[in-house]
Amino acid sequence: KIVNLKELKNSDGNFNKTQRIELNALLHIDYYNLTKFYGTVKFDEGVFGVFEYGERGCLRHVLNDKVSYPEETFMDWEFKISVMYDIAKGMSYLHASSIQVHGRLKSTNCVVDNRMVVKITDFGCNAFLSSSKDLWTAPEHLRNQDTSQKGDVYSFAIISQEIILRKSTFYTQSCCDRSEKLSRVMTSCLRPDLNFETASEKELEVYMMIRSCWDEDPEKRPDFKKVENCLGKAISKIHNQDESYMDNMIRRLQMYSRNLEHLVEERTALYKAERDRADCLNFMLLPGPVVKSLKETGVVEPELYDEVTIYFSDIVGFTTLCQYSTPMEVVDMLNDIYKGFDSIVDHHDVYKVETIGDAYMVASGLPKRNGNRHAVDICRMALDILAFMGTFQLRHLPGIPVWIRIGVHSGPCAAGVVGMKMPRYCLFGDTVNTASRMESTGHR
Template sequence: MREGRGGPPVQSKHIGTLEQSFVIIECYNLKEKLSFDKKDMQLLFQMKQIVHDNINPFLGVCVDRPNELMVIWRYCFRGTLEDLLFPTNNETAPGAPGGIGASVASLTSEEGVTIRTRRNDSIDINFKSAFVRDIIKGLDFIHSSSIGYHGALTSSRCLIDSHWILKLSGFGTSRMLYKWRFNNTLSNGDRQFIQPLIPNNELHYYAPEFRTAIRAAVLRNKVEDLEFSNLDGQTYDMYAFGAILYEILYRRRIAETEDYSEGFVEFNGSNGLEALEDDVCIFSAAAEEHLPIFSEFPNEDNTDSTINGFVNERVHPDLVALMRKCFGKPEQRPDANMVRKITDATLKMPGSLVDNFLKNMEQYTNNLENLVREQTGKLEEEQQMVEQILLELLPKSVVDELRLGLRVEPQFYGSVTVMYSDIVGFTSLCSESAPMEVVDLLNGMFRAFDEAISRHQAFKVETIGDAYMVASGVPQQMDSHIKEIASVALLQRDFLCHYEIPHRPSQYLHCRWGFNSGSVFTGVVGITAPRYCVFGTTVTLAAKMENSGQPDKIQMTLRSYQLLSEQFPEFKCAPRGGVRIEGVGTLLTYWLEGLDNELLETARTDSGLQHVPIIPRAGTPPTPPPII
């Protein structure tokens, strides 16, 4: 709202942020500290609890400042219904956070295409139908809720979100504001210029009997007369709905109040406002005199017409009759449920609003083919990147099944080798290093580890911090899984012997490796972020082999040693002896020491590790840091 000539506004609206979400803040100036009685607290609680697709969430009130009340609502990206129906060239729509965006006369699609609505354009009947449907659905829900009625329904309180869903806002607060204005808690400008609580350009949404009741309450000085029953409030809402329906169907305002748009009424004791006790001014009596009496509607001759530059199609006679009832006597007005049935029968909309919106956009997309081609190329690039990332996270066979929409069934594998590796003293290293230094360190190490795996028939299951899990024999079964894991472990160890910590010259990483062979179960866990997981006691024992190992050494179970020595004797192993394993007991384990130098060099060449930058280690390797 604009600040008028006579003093600070009673209400101003701002856009702010609350918990990283945009909100609308309605600010009211106070004369004294505000206090909430039991009814106020109950109403605020009911407003907070109400949830519906066509109800804009009420977030709360703030009275931290002694002279200001802030009422906070959820922000809707596409502004208000009033902005859409009556665009002007000198206003900006809240199409972007902070009110920075296109003109009110422009709409922005989800694809970023800007649509300019000219004065000779008409809103599609499907938009009209959707907005009317959303209003009455929200109103019907409010009337059946504990709140009872809206109380201040206007087109400016019909907000449109980014999905073109209309949501009712501003419900419930009016009954408290009237009371606070009556007892002079709310400021109303100054003695020379009094700003009414109801803006002049919104007065036509309020039923005549409501305005009569307000005047009578002010004259009798009875604040309790400002409390309306739910039935009365609902009839007032249906009057306001009729006014909004009129504006939607005809794209014209019921009343033009530009002469009073600032909302300030001069108060000098001789202009007929002496009845306003203690400067109580809920609405302007002068503005009320300019409100029309509804008797005629455009297009009653069943022909199309042009009103204010907009071409209007013929309105269904049932809708005209509905508006007449809404503007009639209170006992003649239909309830929200009846209105919903009438509007559903007359405003039939095939498909969703989004479907129809896409069809209407065709006239604005002469250059769409080039845009689609360009965006399609980018999409294909993104899809390739996504697929490449998926292949890093999931086996190719699993990715293929997921792409086809198939369910990946859990699998049992009788003979698999699982290996774990872990950096020794990683916790201490992290505490003494900057975050980016730790990230660079892990990137360099894991890049080499991944390169080694890519040249062998093994699959990286997961990495958690510095822990690294590899499996062979899943999802593709093979007899040489023990050889693949042993080769990967030796290559990783060989790489770390030459990998200098980037931010600590002449210092090197030390790892523990442990693997075990046996049967496992595999499956894909999760929907949003699916993960390929390996389960079983084989996995648990492999982790314990790593945990009970020693720096720069590769430990294996007896089962793995038997497979490796029988099938691939070129690998050199040495017995460690009995090792006490927590939760298992004493196990006979073995060290994997290496293989012939010639075979090792061949394996390094095959794995591609020669392409990884290696800083040669000079002299004797340093003593490993303490195990944490």
């Protein structure tokens, strides 16, 4: 069973009488909105309290995760009220118990289980854990480092604002700095933002309750029993009837189930879109039959083709052109030329094999066999490329003609995929070598 370990600082495991009484009181706490305390354990690193584990993490994490728990389909007003209701019920029970006060109530000390029930943790253990000055801390306790039940009510109000707005803790447009917020809470009654002007009638009642909970005067703050009753009435108004604990839980699980279905559909659509993008890229780099074979079996068997035609071309005087061009101008030149070549290739039954520098290689008759039409298709493509180069103008050297050499040869050829990382579809045989030599030895 997974549990949560909380370090009990300043303890070596030899508990005094006061500490034993406190730990024994924790063991007797058993309420569904409070995490169960199982005992203590000692490791080399120190002594730890063993608490019940919240499978979905702390409430702060759930509020921040707007992908898994979207506002529109999951974190609606009804669910937010239910979350506040869970906390209020847990605190009402805790205040009535021998523990009496939490002292460290905040959204990171509220955990969510796999049934979407919020449970309060980190209560008790006051002999081991000291309270700190946080944005959830009541102003009177920021001044005197004390704890009280009314201070817990103030902390609940700050958590409630987090739940409603799903923004940063103690969100206010007038101040962003944490230290400044703490200072102004103590000196000028600064409070987080809640938009009363745009609130609906059902929201306004809850907003008024939250405002009373963070009142500057602790005596004017309601106790958790009143808070619990107020939120219970708000839930009843939503459903026009009183809702039992089981009804509430079933409703939450149904809501979470609907949200999961929506999330699965959304993620599936994203997966399909990414898969299609990957397939499109693969089909641009490798022949279609090769891509399908790699996806299905992970291997591609080399093939021997009896009749293919291979085309090679390169730019005449490419080295000289590079001397009068910057590196970026060379890239732009090759990109302009090869985009034109690629558009021509698309109109013929040929397959572009690769480009290396200024060399351009095309084949016909593989990987899709086309009888004895391979030579005709390559030659027609070559004539179209020559026509294109006849009108091509360099952007950075206008008026300078660009010539290409072309070599073509027909014959048998072997083809296969080479390599695992960045695999390449390569052609082998004398036909390839002959076509390459015809191109390199060609004359104008």
